[in-house]
Amino acid sequence: MLTPRHQALLATLAGMTVGVAVFGTVLAINRDNGDNTAAHVVTTPSQTPSTPGPTDGLQAASLQYVAQTFGTKQSPVTAEVPAGWVSSQAGTRPRFLDPTGVWQIRFDTRGSKQAPDAMVDARANSIDEQDLTVISRTDGTLVYTYTDKVRGPRMGMSRWIAAEGGRRSAIEITVGGRPQDQDALKAVLEHATDTLQLPPQDTGDSADPRPN
Structure with a gap:
């Protein structure tokens, strides 16, 4: 018991x-x-920017254009540049920059007494930049890369539009950006060229304001 x-x-x-x-x-x-918390952790993927930023390559398909008029009252010049790119100055040498300052297009409407190909050679020999590499110099267009001390690798494309049967240059158009922007920069340059409207050319040599 x-x-x-x-x-x-x-x-x-x-x-x-x-x-x-x-x-x-x-x-x-x-x-x-399913109360095991570690087995049910949900990770939300980060959002990808929908528009290219300064660290991305410029996309030609994303660009829209607006007409800009510059030059002088007696000799106005019109061309289309990317929308949102603005110039701090008008006149004969405007430069249109995007809001980030990475990309630009500039014009020199003074022209030159030299032919476009001669201007290409002169510019190629005068650029004083680190790591300068001339990629091409054909049809009045110079394409080159260099290294900027502040902004790093850069690319430029300069084009001179022929006048008076190719004996002179009516205007210079230059676009600038980075090597990864090459296709878009070319598109901007071609669009500016295609939409360019120049005043009638004065064939006289007297009081010609254009540089040699």
């Missing part, structure tokens, strides 16, 4: 056994129900 002390001890052990069993059952149920 069990004494009251033995009966109390057995009751305590039985209670502990039931408690352990219940705890194990609850733990198993929680696992089945």
Whole structure:
């Protein structure tokens, strides 16, 4: 016969056994129900910018254009440049910059008494920049790269539009950016060339303001 002390001890052990069993059952149920937090962590992917920034390549397809008029009242010049690119000056040598300052297009409407190919050679020999590399110099257009001390690798394309049967240059158009922008820079240059509207050319040599 069990004494009251033995009966109390057995009751305590039985209670502990039931408690352990219940705890194990609850733990198993929680696992089945997906309460394991580590297994259900959801990571939200970062958002990708929808428009190119200064660290991305300029995309020609994303550009829209607006007409700009510059030069002088007597000899106005019109050409289309990318929308949002603005110039801090008008006159004969405007330069239109995008808001980030990475890309630009500039014009020199004074022209020159030299032919476009001669201007290409003169510019190629006068550029004083680090790591200058001339990529091409054909059809009055100079394409080159160099390294800017502040902005790093840069690319330029300069084009001279022929006048008077190719004996002179009517206007210079230059676009600038980075090597990864090459296709878009070419598109900007071609669009400016195609939409260019020049005043009638004065074939006289007297009081000609154009540089040699």
